[in-house]
Structures are given as C-alpha cells and as structure tokens.
Amino acid sequence: MKSYETVLITGASGGIGKELAFLFAKDGYNLVLVARSYENLLKVKSEIESYSNNKIHLFSKDLSKENEITSLQKELIEEKIQIDYLVNNAGFGLFGEFVNTSLDEELNMIDLNIRTVTHLTKLFLKGMVERNKGGVMNIASTAAFQPGPLMAVYYATKSYVLSFSEALSNELKGTNVKITAVCPGATETNFGDRANMHESKLFQSGVGNVKDVARVAYKGFNDEKTIVIPGVTNKILATSVRFMPRKLVTNVVRSIQRRI
Secondary structure, X not given: OOXXXXXXXXXXXXXXXXXXXXXXHHOOOEEEEEEOOHHHHHHHHHHHHOOOOXXXXXXXXOOOOHHXXXXXXXXXXHOOOOOOEEEEOOOOOOOOOOOOOOXXXXXXXXXXXXXXXXXXXHHHHHHHHHHOOEEEEEXXXXXXXXXXXXXXXXXXXXXXXXXXXHHHHHHOOOOOEEEEEEOOOXXXXXXXXXXXXXXXXXXXXXXXXXXXXXXXXXXXHXXXXXXXXXXXXXXXXXXXXXXXXXXXXXXHHHHHHOEO
C-alpha cells in the first residue's frame, strides 16, 4: 500500500485521467485531482470513496492559464500537500486544415499540451529528485511518432511530450525517479468530440477501450518503462513509420485522418 504517497492527476474528471485515478486509488495512493469541472470531479471522488478511504483533494482549474497553475501551487503549499507522483493527462486536439482552424484554440492547445506539462513537471520534479523517489507520467499519443496533416498542431504538441519525456528519463538515470510517456492511439474518451473527429476514418475504424489503455499505462509506469504504447497494432504502427519515407508517412496519416 502507498497510503503515505500522493499523486496529482490532471484532466481527472473523465477518460484516461479518471481511470488512472481509480487505479492509483486501489493501490492506496492519496489523490490530488485537477480538472475544469468541479462537478465531474465530485462524481469521481464519490465513486472512489465507495471502495476506498484515500485522501482526495479536488481542484477546479483551467491549467491552460498560467495564473491557474500558480494558484494551484499556492493552494497545495497552503494545505501542505506534497506531490510524490505527477500524471500530466490534460490535453485536447483540434481537427482541420491549419489555414482554416482557430488560432485561439490552437494557441490554447499549445499552452495546455506543452506549456502546462512543462510547468507542472518543473514544479514537482525537483522535489522528487531531492527525495530520490517519485515519478512523472506524461500522456502523449501515437501521434507523437509522425507529422499529422489535418491535426498539424496537435501532432506537433505530442511529439514535444514524447521527446521531453525521453530526455528527462535519460537525465534521471541513476535516480529512483521514473519518467514515462504513454502513447495511446484513438481511445474511447471525449477527445473525439472535443477535436470534432468522430467522422474521421481513424475513429470510425475502431477505438481503444479507455480502461484497458489506463491499465497498460499504469503497469508500464510501475515497471519504469520510458515509453508505453497500449495495443499491438499501435506498437506496430509507431515502429513502422521509422522505416517509411516521410512523405509517404504524411500521406498515409492524412488518408486515415480524413472524414468518411
């Protein structure tokens, strides 16, 4: 049991973040759950409390805004909550040709998918290293392995998350702090709705079960793997693009992304 350790999970009100909260809770971790919707966080807390007596702290924050991250840090200090593990799960995508998509939404996506991941990791990783214990799980995507026409900015943000995670993992060799990048494919969450992608070939061809994705992610994190790719097909696709001409890769990705 890990009842003395605390994990902070962003985007914990649904999807992969919610399922990871359940898994950490079952192993006895105390939870700091962060999302924009306090109402949805309360539902997650209620479900966990039906089988666990973990300490659960809820914070309603829009982490794409720097002042909200600063506010979260201040409140954690005031409540004397030490973060032993961090799960950077919050993020979203946007479908469409770059010339037609919203600049405001894409800048917000960059803030959440990249800047927030960097900021939160900066806040908590140093303490983990000083204590020589802890870990960070970053939710990337199979999108990280190639360019993504029709979701150009989203794919680029996930490439950052993967590269960032691999570099940190190397820097922390010899310590007891682990860094894991989880790279799921299309998964049954509200991501497709947010990105307006449910009519794309990618989502129409089938999506991963969110519980299965979370279980694989959690096991890989506990096994101290640097990269975790849930699903055999996703592993094959992520590996195979390394041996294909880049122009062909982008053409294939565009074909998969387009609406049916």
